Amino acid sequence: MSGPSWGVPPWRVELPPGRAALPERCDVAVVGAGLTGLAAAYTLARQGVAVVVFEARRLGAGASGRSGGIVLEGTSAGPLPEADDCIATLERTLSEAAIACELELPGCWELTHAENGAPLWRDGERALSLSETVPGGTLDPGKLLGGLAAAAVREHAELHEQAPVRGISGGAPLVLQIRDRELRADRVVLALNAYTASLISAGEDFHPALTLALSTQPLAPGTLEAIGLGARNPFYTVDEPYLWGRPWGPDRLIFGGGLAFAGSKRVERVDIRAQEVARSLAQLEQRVRGLHPALADMRIAERWGGPVAFRASRTPILCRHPSLDGLILIAAYAGHGVALSVHLGRLAARTILDGGTLPRWGEVVSSSEAREVG
Template sequence: MPRGTGAWGVPPWRAEARPHLEPPPAHCDVAVVGAGLTGLAAARALAEGGARVAVLDAGRIGGGASGHTGGLALEGTHVGALPGMERCLERLAARTRALGIDCSLEESGCLELAHREPGTAPAKALHWSDDGRVLVPVGEEPGGVLDPGRLVSGLARAAREAGASLHERAAVAPLPLAGDALTIDSTRGRVRTSAVVVAANAWAPALVPLAPEPVAALTVALCTAPLASEALTDLGLPPPRTFYTVDLPYLWGRSTRDGRFLVGGGLVPASSAELRRPPAGAVDARLDALARRVRALHAGLSEAVFTARWAGPLSLLRGRPPFLGRHPADPRVLVAGGYTGHGVAASLVAGEWLARAILDDEPLPDWGAFG
């Protein structure tokens, strides 16, 4: 089984390859901290609206959760539908089409599965076993699949084309809130700005105080080599079908058009500071446990060969809505995040909400996220 390189391993897609190593400008209208889906969507919309935008990322574009997701585009948020978060899938499709981003977005539907004791499952069960129980379909949600690498790269290109500047390896220091001038310090220089978008996901609490504070963690995923077509048919998950469990232990996944099975679940606890360098062996141990779980899921997977193994950061707000709004201590600082593993479509919509709030002073939906 191949091991990934680096602490997180490598997913089977690649985000923006072109380096952006110019230092950020000394002045801009809006500084966006974080070049994932949230930050890039905000940057494109802000630049399109005429703002001078600089995007600073501590690592590479898409190097956080966005380049490491499973590519399931889900409706709404992890706590369900919220005002302003309606029709996320439709908006994602419309926006990528308008920006000419080919990220292979396909409607797939998403099966909701629940663990049940053996013998209590209905005849139409999937014949999947997990955690000593069987997995049973209990619902169907709207959903889509996409190539996360191409989505991130496409948004980065779209932001650049609208005039935003992108700056990698520019780690931003904790933000000074409520001072006279809004200044951000980064490892590649200081930027004076009129507004800041904090789109740093699992690292956001290291930049601004957030209450309630989201919990940071890494989660892991695997992708098999193409399966024999009978194995894929037996599995009962014809591509591009997706699934997630509605109970614990959590498992999500999908089949791909080239016959692979992509699956994830399981957390590696890590503080924001530990995310990039998790405790030695912790990610591999969690990946090994996931591999055993996947091989035991179905007879057709018992010999599965995994061609990609990777981890990525999550920002978890269990039972609470994501953050979307102006920071209570400084309205010039806007925050979006805490999507709790449900952020592919939501992050794009949230980033665009923040852009409209800055450009047009449009009121943001109030989800009661801050406190």
Template structure:
């Protein structure tokens, strides 16, 4: 299934609150001739745009090819949460790669959040960035686990996390579903599409060329690399694959290790009493495997992400799909109007850690951010830009993370997705 067109109209952003509150501008012209570049980047999401900014600032000739529009995919549809560290918790990484490499990955995660804030400040990107993300617990065991994790991060990583009892958390987020939580002050949240559009403007200001409506049909390697589209091709010394869930069949090695999945977000009408949802301007994620996540917008809407996906087609009534978990968390919002509801495609790996790799002569890939892409994808773009310039330490550290292929290959990908989501949804319902 071609996920570039399966759920969306060609050249059109989804009908999201993000698109409705962004200065999008006219479409950039598609590639219509053969051109030469130092670096060709496939995909104009956070990964590709960050790489374009850093490479163009270094004086490289950069051409970015985007099948749809800038920030069309997960970069313009996600929950807007900027988390510290990696997608998985540090004790897991310590067991997986050892304490020394786990600390290195933690430091790189902090570098990622700092990079996002630096790009916002340097390029004056108006994306409503605010600090603070809370993780919530729905069971006593989850509370104990979160508080133990906060203690571990403070002792081992000198990273203070605000620990909240049930009463203290309810003073911030008065949902009957939650029994406590923690708040990470170095995390944050932002308007994801406005951030992507700001990165695109920064890349173009530095000299990069972005072509929208330019679907890549093939990448061939040799002494130089050629990247083909229906309107022309780019010949380049280096290619960056920055496609995440929209890779399709461009590279079999990446497709075997990175699985697209869908998620859904809704924006309510502006709330009469937003403090009954959040009394502080933070974002929230809960402790479920099939995560619910939410925050208030700058115009006091609840932006709520959730709802299980059992295939690659979006449901007909996305609002109803999101309303179900939303009202489990906030029963008093049962009748609140939902003004916008949209779906998007992200991508996961087996271990929920990104897949960075050299996948061909002069071809680099970064994808599989597993819901942690605001910082990690932006950082991965910078790491690939540095690697192309001969500074590959950071890229090599991330590429050394073992990334196993999903079992079953492409033919069984969709049935496995259904099985996995059904199982993890059941675990969440049973509190396992």
């Protein structure tokens, strides 16, 4: 029986060779092979730590292989202490690990639904105007993922795909249930993003959702210039309704916007073929066609969705688990995680290496402190 479908994104991830046999013991187990988990694994392995990564499906099966690849600074809640130089961490990592992933940093456009000088495009009945250019750019998320995985393996980290962790217990060492086996690890980095609540409590204000995207077929020559994207800036709206996008390759565009929630809060149960989700994708397509006359007849190449998670404060989760000694929990980037995931994965690894503290903003919110996401 096939499970829910999220469609197929345009990125391709090249996998390093895997290992067949599961080990019984390691220094650090990383759970989740997205950008966060792989950045943590690479950083630890580089320092000689015995790291094993467990991925339930395939590398990048979560948000990381489905991302739009827009590189942004800070967090969705703005720059935070120890999360205000994510682009520099990304650039340093690419250079250190020799990863080529088409990083371009022309600046990211913040757009508003307002007549601000000469509007750029129209979003339905309203004008869309450029408000500000902030630090940022684009990359190919498939190449970043594959590059991080290869770099981690080069440093002797082990990667296991199709290895879902079904439970974690104990402390010093922690015990992970994987397939029909148990593995003991002194430390665990849990980097499950929107799936966190399937394994562990992420607090009452943790909300996973599926977010939607589409890519165009190659556009007619001159289209990017005609619609004002000749300098290849990615963009997002700072007000509702939310829309983001970026040029891709010489002549294609990627757009995204819209959220679908699962009543169960289990994002893996949402399907892009479900009526409500298919309607949101159709609305996204209609909006994009209306932005500029040059896009009215564009042809769509791929339509897909991917998991994101939000907290009311929009600050990520980054903390030591209150009762599972040795476990660090990282999640909930609110759709703002390409550079942040690499930065926080590396920050968590450094904390394990030097025993340092984690910033207060990343603590899990207890039920009495929780508010609903607005």
